[in-house]
Amino acid sequence: MLSILVPVYNYSISSLVTEIHKQATHAKINFEIICIEDGSNKFVLENKSVVDGLEHASIIISSKNNGRTKSRQILSDTSKFNWLLFLDADVMPKSDRFIIKHLENIDSKYEAIYGGFAYKTIKPQKNKTLRYNFGKNFEEVDAKKRNLKPYQIVISANFLIKKEIFSKINSQIKIKSYGLDNFFGALLKENKVNVLHINNEVYHYGIEDNKLYLNKVQEFITLLLKLYNDRMFLEHSNKLLSVFVSLKKYKLNYLLSFFYKLFNNLMERNLIGPKPNMFILQLYKLSYICFKDLDS
Template identity: 45%
Template sequence: MVSILIPTYNYDITALVNNILMQAKGLKEAYEIIVCDDCSNNNISLLKNKSFCIKNQLVFLENPNNLGRTKTRQILAQKAKYNWLLFLDSDVLPKSNTYLLNYIKHITPELDLIYGGFTYEKQKPEPDYYLRWYYGKEKEDIEAKLRSKKPYKTIISANILIRKEAFLNVNSHLTDNRYGYDNYFSIQLKQHNYKVLHINNEVFHLGLEKNEVYLKKKEQAAETIYHLYQLNKFKDPHINGLLHSFLTLKKYHLKNIYLFLFKLVKPIFTKNLLSKTPSILILNLYRLGYFCSLTKQKNA
């Protein structure tokens, strides 16, 4: 009934899969677990993951080249034999011991996607990881009741149960290896009018990036939104918060002024974001300034 699909790259998935296996033993429904390694260059984790899957008679796929998470998920979905796909990133761990059952009992013919949510450890990590942790706590660790008010806004595809047909329809639009496609994934769900249910069935996000790495990833996510904007992929450009803010600046002829000010304060912003007290407001202002800088040469 459910295909549990886990893409991985240079990450030890044994704790996650062992947790899922323990929970799956109590299910009455049929299930399968498929792991796909995206051409890891860390042989230790690769061999450990492969050995674990073979020992437990799980399907273990290996990409011959690094294809990225989007294409790897496409491969997993096409390989899956059941109509409901549970996608889990390799660096997560279910919060509940009834995680699988919590999802399965909410499946109905009317639904296309069920999102359980994201959460983070209460204890702060090392300061080098503060930016990702603060962002996750403020923007991603949200109760289902609040998420349901804007059902397409806060979907993180690292923990979703989705109908296979819906996933293949949406994911097929994402063809290249870019970071930050979750925003567009959610937009596609809305544009296709897929029915979404939010529940409290969180996974802990364990694989935090260092501050410098995560700031770079936020720049890459802005680049992805800009790329999609240039391709006219947004039926409603205001559906994305970053793009909406940019278009508001452009409408009132403030883009160049904002970009000028951003260049002046960028070192100050960067210092804050890499500090022990990063501000998510400053991160949003930084992203907007960076987005404006992307449009300068194109006169967007």
């Protein structure tokens, strides 16, 4: 009935797989848990020991880093059930009915079901405030709002999808990069996949430090531009790209690019500091994409 699939890279999954196994067993369904160590060099033996001790659970050890897209395809190809529940290694279900709540929607007309993201209301470490604040402001979104634009906030850390649909969409992604959730969402839209959002969140624990996350923002924008310029992003719901295209149409991208050249150091100083401003982050992204486009 359900294949629960977890790609892992240098992260302990002991608590996650134990909790998921307990919930799936309690739900009294046919299930399997398959994890893949994607070229990890930390926690490998610990993770293997825990997974090997659970019924209906297995772990694949890859000596090389394939990236999430290929790792998920390996997991899908290895799975035996028609519904796939993908979970990132650095999450934990918010509810003890997490599996059951996903199962309640499995016989609906929808082909992909996104449970959502949540962040605990705790004061993050000073060097991890950027990722935390972004998550609280832009990822922790109620399902009612997400369903208004179902392809916009598609967080792959917690989603249920039909196996045939996943293979069809995932096989179209040939790029290894950070930020591919937006591309996956665009392909769901292009292929008219019926998507449902529900309030069945996982807590996100693997929060990067500010500098690393800012580097990932730049990597994501580089990817976004490549997809746009290669005309691979014909159907999308990405706000940043939509605003950028409008600015470019009226030649205002030159002004934003110049703004980035003048103020990027000041913006970055704020963003990697202990109190990053979310408006500055949005301005940074917009000016950076304009600069990057003109500089290429």
